[in-house]
Amino acid sequence: MRNTSLAGMACPAARTLDVVGEWWTLLIIRDALRGARRFDDFKRTGISDNILTARLKRLVEAGIFERSRYQQRPDRYEYLLTAKGRALGPVVAALRDWGADWTEGADRTKIAHRPCGHPVSVRLYCPDCDRQVTGAEIGPIDQVWRR
Numbered sequence: 001m002r003n004t005s006l007a008g009m010a011c012p013a014a015r016t017l018d019v020v021g022e023w024w025t026l027l028i029i030r031d032a033l034r035g036a037r038r039f040d041d042f043k044r045t046g047i048s049d050n051i052l053t054a055r056l057k058r059l060v061e062a063g064i065f066e067r068s069r070y071q072q073r074p075d076r077y078e079y080l081l082t083a084k085g086r087a088l089g090p091v092v093a094a095l096r097d098w099g100a101d102w103t104e105g106a107d108r109t110k111i112a113h114r115p116c117g118h119p120v121s122v123r124l125y126c127p128d129c130d131r132q133v134t135g136a137e138i139g140p141i142d143q144v145w146r147r
Contacts, residue, residue, distance in 0.1 A: 019062045037078040094122040
């Protein structure tokens with residue numbers, strides 16, 4: 001599993017990976033964003049029971065999911081995305097876009113704008129320039145300021 005915690009690093013990307021960077025975790029979140037709620041829904045990806053149990057527990061502890069009992073005898077639970085978990089939607093969408101552009105294979109994970117039904121993508125935007133920017137135009141702030 002995990003060797004070193006990234007939680008204390010002075011980098012939001014590293015701290016995010018501390019929460020969602022384990023194998024399978026982003027696929028669990030992806031499936032939840034697509035409507036999966038129950039253990040068997042998440043298993044469809046092919047994850048083993050013990051790994052899925054561990055990942056769901058970690059995501060609940062991190063506040064990404066809320067665990068809600070939907071049946072008693074035996075107890076069964078749904079895993080519902082919290083606002084914190086739903087906020088990962090653009091992250092998953094950006095990874096999906098990158099994978100569509102840079103990897104080979106089928107794509108059964110298209111995403112759409114619910115009100116109109118058209119495909120959406122994630123773009124970088126500079127509010128000061130009021131325009132979309134490319135990956136080649138971005139850099140760490142300390143390097144940009146030194147120019």
